[in-house]
Amino acid sequence: MSLWAIVPVKALHESKSRLRDVLTPVERVELSWEMLLNTLRELSELPEIEHTLVVSTDSTVLALAQEQGAEALRDRGSPSLNKALTQATAAASERRAEAVLVLPADLPLLQAADVWTLIEAAQSPPSVVISPDRKRSGTNALLMAPPGAIKYRFGPDSFEHHVRSAEASGARVEIIELPTLSLDLDAPEDLEIYQDRIALIKE
Secondary structure (H helix, E strand, C coil), rough: CCCEEEECCHHHHHHHHHHHCCCCHHHHHHHHHHHHHHHHHHHCCCCCCEEEEEEEECHHHHHHHHCCCCEECCCCCCCCCHHHHHHHHHHHCCCCEEEEEECCCCCCCCCHHHHHHHHCCCEEEEEEEEEEECCCCCEEEEECCCCCCCCCCCCHHHHHHHHHHHHCCCCEECCCCCCHHHHCCHHHHHHHHHHHHHHHHHH
């Protein structure tokens, strides 16, 4: 199965705006940069992923993607994440991708083993594998075989929307919940949880 990972990334100066009360602009950029770098490195550990495609409006982000061996796709300035992902999925499909994995770049605890779990669950397509955030509201990973099996519904309550769309599509639906995949850094409370987990690991 030809699998492409798609990593959407906001312009760095716009990233993590909800953390502005606890992090300076420079700190937010550095945090976003570190998480993106970790994401690309973990994905590169998996031979099952044929290509990693980073989609962004930020030239610095796209340059980093290429430095790390990923492919870069300039977002045409789409007004929504869903349109940017549709653009990236179309690009992957044109190059005969048989499956796509959408993975946001703000999962600080992401490990290659987590991604392997998603890939393993996607065998025997048509299938849709969905991993929610810790509140079971957002979607932190979405794997579709074939690409375009469902429409992207990222935004409020995206997890529920994706599950319903997948069920309606007739594809086999797998929900994967892992502690390392469920934590994304959107709000100050997420940052506190991340810092506490890092402190435990170092002890």
